[in-house]
Amino acid sequence: MAEVTKLIHKYLRHDKKFPHVWCPGCGIGILLGALIRAIDRMGYGKDEIVMVSGIGCTGRLPVYVDFNTLHTTHGRALTFATGVKLAKPNLKVIVIMGDGDAVAIGGNHFIHAARRNIDLTTIILNNSVYGMTGGQYSPTTPYGMKSTTTIYTNVEHSFSISELAVTAGAAFVGRGTVYHARLLDDLIEKACLKVGFSVVEVISHCHTQYGRINRLGSAVEMMEWQRDHAITIERAGQMKAEDLKDKFRIGVLIDRKLPVFQDEYEKIRRRSKGLEK
Amino acid sequence: MKKKAKKELLLQGNEAIVEGALRAGCRFFAGYPITPATEISEILSIKLPKVDGTFIQMEDEIASLGAVIGASLAGVKAMTATSGPGFSLMQENLGFAIIAEVPCVVVNAMRGGPSTGLPTSPSQSDVMQARWGTHGDHPAIALCPSTVRECYDLTIKAFNFSEKYRNPVIILVDEVVAHMREKIVINEEDIQIFNRVKPTAPPEWYIPYEDTPKSIPAMANFGEGYRYHVTGLIHDVRGFPTSRPDEIDPFIRRLFRKISQNYGDIHLGEFFQTDDAEVTIIAYGCVARSAKRTVLDAREKGLKVGLLKLNTLWPFMRTAVEEVLQTSRIVIVPEMNMGQVSREVKRINKSTAKVFTLNRVDGEIITPMDIMARIKEVT
Numbered sequence: 001m002a003e004v005t006k007l008i009h010k011y012l013r014h015d016k017k018f019p020h021v022w023c024p025g026c027g028i029g030i031l032l033g034a035l036i037r038a039i040d041r042m043g044y045g046k047d048e049i050v051m052v053s054g055i056g057c058t059g060r061l062p063v064y065v066d067f068n069t070l071h072t073t074h075g076r077a078l079t080f081a082t083g084v085k086l087a088k089p090n091l092k093v094i095v096i097m098g099d100g101d102a103v104a105i106g107g108n109h110f111i112h113a114a115r116r117n118i119d120l121t122t123i124i125l126n127n128s129v130y131g132m133t134g135g136q137y138s139p140t141t142p143y144g145m146k147s148t149t150t151i152y153t154n155v156e157h158s159f160s161i162s163e164l165a166v167t168a169g170a171a172f173v174g175r176g177t178v179y180h181a182r183l184l185d186d187l188i189e190k191a192c193l194k195v196g197f198s199v200v201e202v203i204s205h206c207h208t209q210y211g212r213i214n215r216l217g218s219a220v221e222m223m224e225w226q227r228d229h230a231i232t233i234e235r236a237g238q239m240k241a242e243d244l245k246d247k248f249r250i251g252v253l254i255d256r257k258l259p260v261f262q263d264e265y266e267k268i269r270r271r272s273k274g275l276e277k
Numbered sequence: 278m279k280k281k282a283k284k285e286l287l288l289q290g291n292e293a294i295v296e297g298a299l300r301a302g303c304r305f306f307a308g309y310p311i312t313p314a315t316e317i318s319e320i321l322s323i324k325l326p327k328v329d330g331t332f333i334q335m336e337d338e339i340a341s342l343g344a345v346i347g348a349s350l351a352g353v354k355a356m357t358a359t360s361g362p363g364f365s366l367m368q369e370n371l372g373f374a375i376i377a378e379v380p381c382v383v384v385n386a387m388r389g390g391p392s393t394g395l396p397t398s399p400s401q402s403d404v405m406q407a408r409w410g411t412h413g414d415h416p417a418i419a420l421c422p423s424t425v426r427e428c429y430d431l432t433i434k435a436f437n438f439s440e441k442y443r444n445p446v447i448i449l450v451d452e453v454v455a456h457m458r459e460k461i462v463i464n465e466e467d468i469q470i471f472n473r474v475k476p477t478a479p480p481e482w483y484i485p486y487e488d489t490p491k492s493i494p495a496m497a498n499f500g501e502g503y504r505y506h507v508t509g510l511i512h513d514v515r516g517f518p519t520s521r522p523d524e525i526d527p528f529i530r531r532l533f534r535k536i537s538q539n540y541g542d543i544h545l546g547e548f549f550q551t552d553d554a555e556v557t558i559i560a561y562g563c564v565a566r567s568a569k570r571t572v573l574d575a576r577e578k579g580l581k582v583g584l585l586k587l588n589t590l591w592p593f594m595r596t597a598v599e600e601v602l603q604t605s606r607i608v609i610v611p612e613m614n615m616g617q618v619s620r621e622v623k624r625i626n627k628s629t630a631k632v633f634t635l636n637r638v639d640g641e642i643i644t645p646m647d648i649m650a651r652i653k654e655v656t
Contacts, residue, residue, distance in 0.1 A: 070350065073370055076339060083355065086348060087349075103297065108336050
C-alpha cells in the first residue's frame with residue numbers, strides 16, 4: 001500500500017460520507033494532507049488530539065479526520081479551544097480557521113489568545129476571500145482587488161495575519177503556502193511541538209471565487225503565483241527592499257520562549273493554597 | 278475529620294451562587310466583568326484555583342461562553358455569569374450549546390435594558406430573552422431564585438439539569454436577590470449531585486447523538502477514547518452535518534422532547550396559601566418576596582389571597598399556572614417588565630379567571646404595597 005493510502009486509512013473518518021465540500025483544486029486539501037503527515041510524524045495518538053474549527057470552507061476540515069473534533073461558531077474557535085485546553089491540558093489542541101474566520105469576526109479572540117500565550121496550535125488558511133458564501137472581500141483581500149462585494153475594487157487595506165500574530169504576542173509564527181507542501185509539513189510540525197501559542201499562516205488560493213473574479217486563472221496558475229511570490233526568510237535577507245516589494249516571506253517568522261498560560265496558572269493554584277509566594 | 282452535615286452561612290445572593298456552583302462540582306469559570314454579576318467572577322477567581330479549578334477572564338462574553346462550552350466538552354463542569362448586555366452577546370454560543378447538547382450554566386443577573394440600559398438597578402426584563410434570545414427553534418431551561426437560599430439550591434439544580442438533560446441552564450437572578458444578604462442553612466444530606474451519563478459501550482459502538490428512551494444520548498468527554506464530531510450544524514446521530522429531512526426533523530423534535538418529557542422534574546415553585554385563594558399572585562424573583570408579604574398582610578385583613586411562586590421560568594410551569602387559573606377568580610402577575618410572564622399566563626388561560634398585570638419598569642422594586650393597591654383596584 002502506498003504511504004499516502006495508509007495515512008488516509010489511518011486518519012480519515014471511514015463513516016463520514018465523502019465527497020468533501022471543497023472545490024476541485026482547492027488548497028484546503030493540501031493543508032489537510034500536510035496536517036496529517038505532520039501529526040503522523042510526531043506520533044500523537046488520535047485520542048490525544050482535539051481539532052477545533054470555526055465556520056467557512058476551512059472550518060469544514062475537522063469533520064473528515066478521526067480525532068476529537070469540534071466545529072464551533074463563526075470566529076469563535078479559539079475561545080472553545082481555550083476552554084478545552086485549560087480543562088484538559090494533556091490534550092493537543094489544534095485550531096483550524098480561514099482568514100475571515102480568524103481575523104475578521106474572530107480577530108479579537110485571535111489577538112487575545114496570542115497575548116495570553118495559551119498552548120494552542122493555530123493554523124489559518126488565508127485565501128483572501130470568503131469562499132463559502134460566494135467570494136466577498138475579507139480582511140486579507142489586497143487593496144485594489146475585486147470580490148463580489150468590491151466589484152469596483154477594494155479600497156480597504158489588508159491585514160498581515162502573521163505580523164498581527166507576532167505583535168499580539170504569539171510564541172511561534174510561521175508562514176507557508178499550499179504550493180510549498182514540504183515546508184508546510186515542517187511548519188505545522190514545529191508549531192505543534194512549540195509549547196505556547198503558535199500560528200501557521202497558510203497562503204492558499206480560491207480559484208473558484210477570488211481567482212475567477214480577478215481573472216487570476218486556474219488553481220495551477222494561482223499556485224504558480226505562490227511559487228513566484230513567496231521568498232524564504234533566508235533568501236529575503238539577502239535581497240534588496242525594492243525586489244521584495246510584491247513578495248511575501250515564508251518560513252519561521254518568530255520562535256521565542258514566553259511564559260505559557262497553563263504553567264503560570266499552575267503557579268496561581270499553588271499560591272492560592274499558600275504553597276508558593 | 279467528618280464533614281459537618283449542617284452549615285450556617287450569611288451570604289449574598291451572588292456568593293450563594295458561587296457556593297452552589299462549587300458544591301455542584303463547577304471547576305471552570307470564564308467571564309467578562311459586568312455589574313451586577315461581578316462578585317461571582319471575583320469570588321471564583323479566588324476559590325477555583327484552591328480546588329484545582331480554572332478561572333479565566335475572557336475578552337468578551339462571546340468568548341466566555343465559548344470557553345465554558347469547550348471546558349464542558351472536555352469533561353469539566355463549567356459556568357459563566359453576566360448581565361443583560363453580556364447575555365445578549367452570549368446568545369450566539371448559547372445556541373451552540375443547545376444544538377450540540379453541551380451542559381453548562383449561564384447566570385444572568387438582570388438589570389434594566391434594552392442596551393446598556395440601567396446599570397445597575399433591578400429588573401426582570403430578560404425573561405423572554407432567556408427563552409427566545411438565540412435564533413432558531415430550541416428548548417430552554419431557566420431558573421429564577423427569590424432568596425439567597427434559592428440562589429444556592431437552584432445553582433446546584435442548574436448544574437444537575439444541565440448534566441442530566443444536556444442543555445445549557447440559565448439562572449435569571451435579579452439585582453435585588455443577587456446583592457442581598459441572608460442567613461442560609463446548608464444541610465449536606467439534602468444535596469444531590471447529578472453527573473452526565475457517559476457511554477458504556479465500546480468506542481466503535483458509540484453513537485454520540487443517538488435517540489434513547491429518555492431522549493438524551495450518553496455524553497463522551499474529549500480525550501477519553503470516544504472520538505466524535507461536535508458541530509453547530511444540524512447533524513445526524515453520528516454528529517455529522519446533514520440536510521436530510523428525515524434526519525433533521527427527528528433531531529429537532531428530540532431536542533424539545535428531552536425537556537418536555539421531564540417537566541415534572543424541571544418545574545420548581547411554591548404554592549403559598551393558594552388552596553382557598555380568590556386572588557392569586559403569580560410572581561418570581563425579588564417580586565415573589567414582596568408578594569409573600571402581600572399575602573400575609575391580606576390574610577390578616579381577611580382577604581383570601583395566595584401566591585404561586587415560580588422558580589422555573591422555562592419551560593413554563595403550565596400545569597401549576599393552570600391550576601391557579603382554575604381555582605382563583607383573579608390572577609395578578611406583578612413583574613419588573615412590561616408583562617413577559619403575564620403574557621404567557623394570559624396565553625394559557627382557558628378558565629374564567631381574569632388576569633391582571635402589574636408592571637414596574639422604573640428601576641425600583643415592586644413593593645407589597647404596590648401589589649396590595651393593585652388587588653384593591655381589581656377586586
